[in-house]
Amino acid sequence: MIGFTFGFGSILILLVVVLIASSVRIFREYERGVVFMLGRFWKVKGPGLVLIIPIVQQAVRMDLRTIVFDVPTQDVITRDNVSVKVNAVVYFRVVDPEKAVIQVARYFEATSQLAQTTLRAVLGKHDLDQLLSEREQLNTDIQKVLDSQTDAWGIKVSIVEIKHVDINETMIRAIARQAEAERERRAKVIHAEGELQASKQLLEAAQTLARQPQAMQLRYLQTLVTIAADKNSTIVFPLPIDLVSAGLERFNKPSA
Structure with missing residues (x-):
């Protein structure tokens, strides 16, 4: 017992x-x-x-730690009908454990799928030029959309970064030609602006020299000094314009 x-x-x-x-x-x-x-x-x-x-x-x-995952490469058609492949990285964490357990099943998979659809939807509203040059703004837009939709699940999306934008070879060549044409246009505009500014300066210089004939002689002598500075065999002989004009008038005058 x-x-x-x-x-x-x-x-x-x-x-x-x-x-x-x-x-x-x-x-x-x-x-x-x-x-x-x-x-x-x-x-x-x-x-x-x-x-x-x-x-x-x-x-x-x-x-509750921050989770980092890569968004798989997505095929995106931009607003100007250009097909590109884009992938991104998303940083998020659980801020409300109660909602993350009760409101959604497998919150990681749900956030991943939502990130893929949001990436395609947001980038499809922009042109290719915006996609290439305004990446910071696009990251912010995607993050705000994701964060607003995952808030009901107790998920906080803190950062979204677009990693790669892959473009086909044909479009790359087209972009290169466009950039080359743009640079040529800028060069021509700059050259034209330089000619315009130079013409204005020459006009002012001519008006100044016309008021003082002695200045023309001084300018001529300065030009001779500049030419003589180099080692060359150039001979400069000044010929008054008035003398040339008188000779031309006599030559063109019909004989009696």
Whole structure:
């Protein structure tokens, strides 16, 4: 009788120890436990040591650290009907464990699928030039759209970065030709503006020299000095314009 009592007590103590061990949960600093009481949400517990009543309570462990995942390459048709391949990276984390467990099944997969559709939808509203030159603004637009839609799931999308934009070879050559034509246009405009400014300066110089004939002689002498500075055999002989004009008039005058 004594042996039976001792054996039953040992079994009871063992069951108590097993029950206590199974009820103990330890959550790290970045983890939370969503506790359900008889299938209904009770509270969010953690971090640290948490006691869960077996059978009556169940706990779902949630990680609150930032999750980084690559959005698979998406085929996007821009607003100007150019086909490109785009992929991105998304940074998000769980800010409300209760919603992340109750409101959505497999929140990681749901956020991933939503990121793919949002990437195609947002980029499809912009031209190729905007996609290549306004990447920062597009990142912000995608992040805002994703964050507003995942807010009901307790998910915070903090950063979206477009990584690569792949364009086919034909479009790359077309863009190169466009850039070359644009640079030629700018060069011609700059050259024309330079000619216009030079003509204005020459007009002012001519008017100044016309008021002072001696200035023309000084300018002529300065030109001779410039020519003589180089080692050459050039001989400059000044010929008055009036003399040339008189000779031409006599030559063209009909003989009597």
